[in-house]
Amino acid sequence: MESEKKLSEMGVVKKQKIKEKFPYLVSKFNNDRDFKLFLIVGLFTGIASGINSTVFNNFLSDTYKLTASARGIxxxxxxxxxxxxxxxxxxxxxxxxxRIAIIGMIFAALGMLGLGLFSPSFASMLLWMMLLSLGTHIFMPLSAGIGMNLSENGNYGARLGRYSAYNLIATIVGYAIVWVGFKYFNLTYQIAFVLASVFYIFAAFFLGLMKSKKPKKKKVTLVFKKKYTLYYCLSVVNGARKQIFLTFAPWVLIQVYHVNPPTFAMLGFIIAILSIFTRTIVGNAIDKKGERFVLSLEAIVLIVICMGYSFADYLLSPSAAVVIIAACYVIDNSLSVVEMARSTYVKKIAICPEDVIPTLSAGTSFDHVIAMSIPFIGGILWTTMGYQYVFIVAAFIAVINLFLSLKIKIN
Structure with a gap:
């Protein structure tokens, strides 16, 4: 017994000496282990979001027969x-x-489960949808912050790009579940939501295996500093433009061109094929070319996409117009990875490391303040003037986004 105790003590001392002698190597090993677990989390959240994004709008249309203005509300x-x-x-x-990220995944799982099993009325659906939204929004700023905290040598873009690529690979599985399920196995919306709930639970489990550190001091929960003003403005403008696309781009395909879930799944496959490599490419471009270049280029592409949505129906036959609009939908969704450039911008200009996640959270809140009102206005615009005018407004917002992006400077 005594010899075993001595061996155990020797082992502890040896580990301590290694930590003292090679702190960087120990830190790198722990970071690599946790980053691998974080990549697995990205896989499970990708599958869940792939299922949800493919069926949610059709679910609203088929189950509750919403108009464009109601969809905006x-x-x-x-x-x-x-x-x-x-x-x-x-x-x-x-x-x-x-630990906060784990809570977010549990909320998301419960929200998906409620949508699948406990949404007999429109009002009950709204409650479960809000719980799902709360979970995913909790995870949104944290995922970028966790990914960057697990980076070494300032390779934030490359790390986030790799996580994003794994997340995208997983969405292919989500799209495949929807396409195969609805086409060959009579998959219902309810079963699809329950499956997505299970994947969010898996994500929570693997987050639980990561090394969790309690903050050494009380975190600043609100960060409003003059230095971050441009980031806040970028968040607001991005929120307005993004919400128009999230709400009305799929709605055009569903309501005007009658696209069904399996077709949306096929579009998802195309998005995945197009984006699977560009996510890593964008991450590397952030590190090499900088956030100003990446965000400005995104804004220019978005202006072109908005024109496609607005004028395809006027200039082309219905069969050609739906192809152009579907192409715009694919390209727009492929650009979602550029969001990481706003996160790395904050990381690089942060006055102190503790500012990063609170600032990203503040940006998310500013983003969503505008995102709450834009769909309501867009729904009225669609009803009174036609969906094309919704995207003309989005084009003007993209121009503002370009102007702000060109103002980015990192010392």
């Missing part, structure tokens, strides 16, 4: 958790980023 409760995210993260800050 739905975005208010769906985006409300995003506005409150700074407060929520502030209340939970004492837990540390990993």
């Amino acid at each position: 739905v975005e208010f409760p769906r985006e409300l958790p995003g506005v409150l995210i700074v407060i929520v993260l502030g209340i939970l800050a004492f837990l540390g980023d990993i």
